[in-house]
Amino acid sequence: MALTLLFLGRLQDAAGGEERTVGYHRDLAALIASLEPELGQALRSDKVRVAVNGVLGVTVLADGDEVAFLPPVSGG
């Protein structure tokens, strides 16, 4: 059982890559707690939004979910 993590924008520097596969965690907070402490701290910022399979605001995860971490945007 696994999750795919996506790191957008500058979070890819903190994660050392744009994508990674990790073991399954049911809960978003538990998933973040399982990562390297520095990366976990970056992902816990209240400026970072999380999308699960393209949907914002989900915190309960299912096997195979894609979890995207979205830092503040800078488009236009």
Next chain:
Amino acid sequence: MALTLLFLGRLQDAAGGEERTVGYHRDLAALIASLEPELGQALRSDKVRVAVNGVLGVTVLADGDEVAFLPPVSGG
């Protein structure tokens, strides 16, 4: 001795044409008073600006001057 009058915008309807040549008057007010009463009234509106040889705000006329009557604009 003569003046050339230009009627811009809707004033050309009141004047029956865009341009006319009239006898010399030294003073703008006297010039306007010499025209048909209805036209004179239209030209005296405080919304009508007057340019003499391309310069706004002149009221003393010289022989040969071009006097342009400019109603409210509608460009853009």
Next chain:
Amino acid sequence: MSPDARLIDSPFDPSEELRRFAEAHRQSGGIASFIGQVRAEEGEAAVLELELSHYPPLTLPGMRALATEAGQRWPLDGMLLLHRTGSLSPGEPIVLVAAAARHRRDAFLAADFAMDHLKSEAWFWKRERTAAGWHWVEPRAADHADKARWENSPPI
């Protein structure tokens, strides 16, 4: 900033003008623009022809002064003011205003400012031909209200 203000007496291509303007200002982060065109409509009230007259001694100098004032109000890299004269058909462009600036809001404000002043201060007169004949286009109260926005507490 040396503004480019022109009167144009035959149909012009605003997108081609914008292309050249953008190429001339590759150092700018943004270009805001406005294209005004003769509405192409159906029905009795449709405009069949638009005629734009002006007063040559004042019109182009006034447009140049307007572009210069915009350049004093906002940090601009360039300003383009093109205005048609003569007889126009439905769908044809009447006016093109464009402002190039390092920052987006400066470009927007300058283009907006220039349009409001072209509408209510530049020396142009419009008349339209519809099925009912020719009539002069009168200034709208909204045009003066739009211009007044810039006088005391300008938009930000």
Next chain:
Amino acid sequence: MSPDARLIDSPFDPSEELRRFAEAHRQSGGIASFIGQVRAEEGEAAVLELELSHYPPLTLPGMRALATEAGQRWPLDGMLLLHRTGSLSPGEPIVLVAAAARHRRDAFLAADFAMDHLKSEAWFWKRERTAAGWHWVEPRAADHADKARWENSPPI
């Protein structure tokens, strides 16, 4: 009003896009637009390359929702939102926003609104390469202030 929102992964020609947009909206009196481009500058701090990444499940749906919201706020005939992704060179266009409306101010406000929201709400991330290497472009406080203008007492 059916908005045209697109992500574009290779160089595009904003003036050609504007030409088509204007031709599709011949009934509109005015078209306001904004072109954002990679600043072409000289010197140590010059940007040599810009990379735009996005999050596909949210980015285009968000742009469509933004155009729809603009159409609810102002009477528009059309709205165009184009945004580049991928690697861009100096001078290349990043974004084109255009709004067609019967009345000038509606077009200006809609284009201005759309740009402020694309900057601070759309799901894009920029990084720039200069002589010193790559760095992420952080949102500016001004971007949030620009967006906040539309919340309580919107510009007129």
